[in-house]
Amino acid sequence: MNQQQFSSSHIPGLDRFWAVIPAGGVGTRLWPLSRAAAPKFLHDLTGSGQTLIRATYDRLHPLAGNNIMVVTGQAHRDAVCDQLSGVAEENFILEPEPKDSAAAIGVAAAVLFEQDPEAIMGSFAADQVIGPDDVFRTAVAEAIATAVTNKIVTIGIKPTYPSTGFGYIQKGEKLEIEAAPSAFKVDKFVEKPQADVAQRYVDSGQHFWNAGMFVAPVRLLLQHLQSNEPELFEGVTAIARARVAGDVTEPMAEIWPTLPKTSIDYAVAEPAAEAGDVAVIPGDFLWDDVGDFAAIARLNPAADESGVTVIGETPRVYADDANGVVVTDTSRVIALIGVENIVVVDTGDALLVTTTEHAQSVKQAVESIKAHGDDDVL
Missing domain, CATH: 3.90.550.10 (Spore Coat Polysaccharide Biosynthesis Protein SpsA; Chain A)
Known part of the structure; x- marks a missing residue:
């Protein structure tokens, strides 16, 4: 139809x-x-x-x-x-x-x-x-x-x-x-x-x-x-x-x-x-349902042979023997060396580093950050 x-x-x-x-x-x-x-x-x-x-x-x-x-x-x-x-x-x-x-x-x-x-x-x-x-x-x-x-x-x-x-x-x-x-x-x-x-x-x-x-x-x-x-x-x-x-x-x-x-x-x-x-x-x-960063990696295969999926307006990411996903909204240089299934999310006031295997656990990290009173980054 x-x-x-x-x-x-x-x-x-x-x-x-x-x-x-x-x-x-x-x-x-x-x-x-x-x-x-x-x-x-x-x-x-x-x-x-x-x-x-x-x-x-x-x-x-x-x-x-x-x-x-x-x-x-x-x-x-x-x-x-x-x-x-x-x-x-x-x-x-x-x-x-x-x-x-x-x-x-x-x-x-x-x-x-x-x-x-x-x-x-x-x-x-x-x-x-x-x-x-x-x-x-x-x-x-x-x-x-x-x-x-x-x-x-x-x-x-x-x-x-x-x-x-x-x-x-x-x-x-x-x-x-x-x-x-x-x-x-x-x-x-x-x-x-x-x-x-x-x-x-x-x-x-x-x-x-x-x-x-x-x-x-x-x-x-x-x-x-x-x-x-x-x-x-x-x-x-x-x-x-x-x-x-x-x-x-x-x-x-x-x-x-x-x-x-x-x-x-x-x-x-x-x-x-x-x-x-x-x-x-x-x-x-x-x-x-794009429930975590592992889903973003699935939905956005690496664009080149580096094995790293990069999402961002002005990404400056360099990889050597590494794979995973990087999401960045800063102009900071990110270098990945010898890491597997890495997740890096770089924003102006917070940085997340985990793996695709542990992507579901980010929710617990947010709850912990909230419990510590750091609501300004949530």
Whole structure:
């Protein structure tokens, strides 16, 4: 299905589809590049010349047109608006403080429900790398057609290796949906497994990585939110009604900080799967959540025989018998000699040195730095 074929006559439900881009999360495993004031979705981490959030918008626009809503922090409003000038001001929801995905997706669903109770929303994180775009859009089109049958639909990624860092989706029986020939029922969501279990999942062919993409009728999503997180449901509904009434500033300031902090997986997806209300569309495209610097090394192979991936505007990196990844935004000379799988991130006020094997541990380092009171570099 090419881009020209995306029309409501071909895809049931497309005429009431909204794409929602939650742009939260600092990405602490990418410190010191990604910080509270400049989270990872505002960076170009693939050398494409685009920030991750702009690439997300460009992938979704051919399907959703102007029906794109962005949920982001008040602190990032100007930077995100600069990146997404095509999104109308009224389609931004600004969070007073960071919350987990259930609040961000829940408030978007509640706002859309107030505008149109029959709306279908798709939630797609602002900080993922995906390609090719046309294969992604074909999967989303099938997800929309499946959501019309009153299902919450996730797009599961075919695993390419036994990752212990991702959750998994166990598929069930095939669904007979004319406009979604790839749709399956979801039997259950599985937590991040041990390595041997992850290998079994890959070998079985019955499991997908959970990429956190959900397409659903807003009515059904909110029903499950109300059943499982009633306090969260009441809060986002009150915010949405105030927004529609014309002044959301005070209710957002009062209610948002009190909302429970939980993920959309726990609040909606997992219990909905137990109730038989979740389907999966296999996503046969490149996907990476760029969760750490090892991912950046994977996504940006070394440009020359040095074996070192270098990302930066004016890199001055010299390598001898070394390999790994260097991210720099300074003019400082960096020399690597006889080191394997090195990760060096050089910024104006902080320096990180680790290995790709230990890239996931950067989060613990950030927590330690915070505990020592060095918030000025976070």
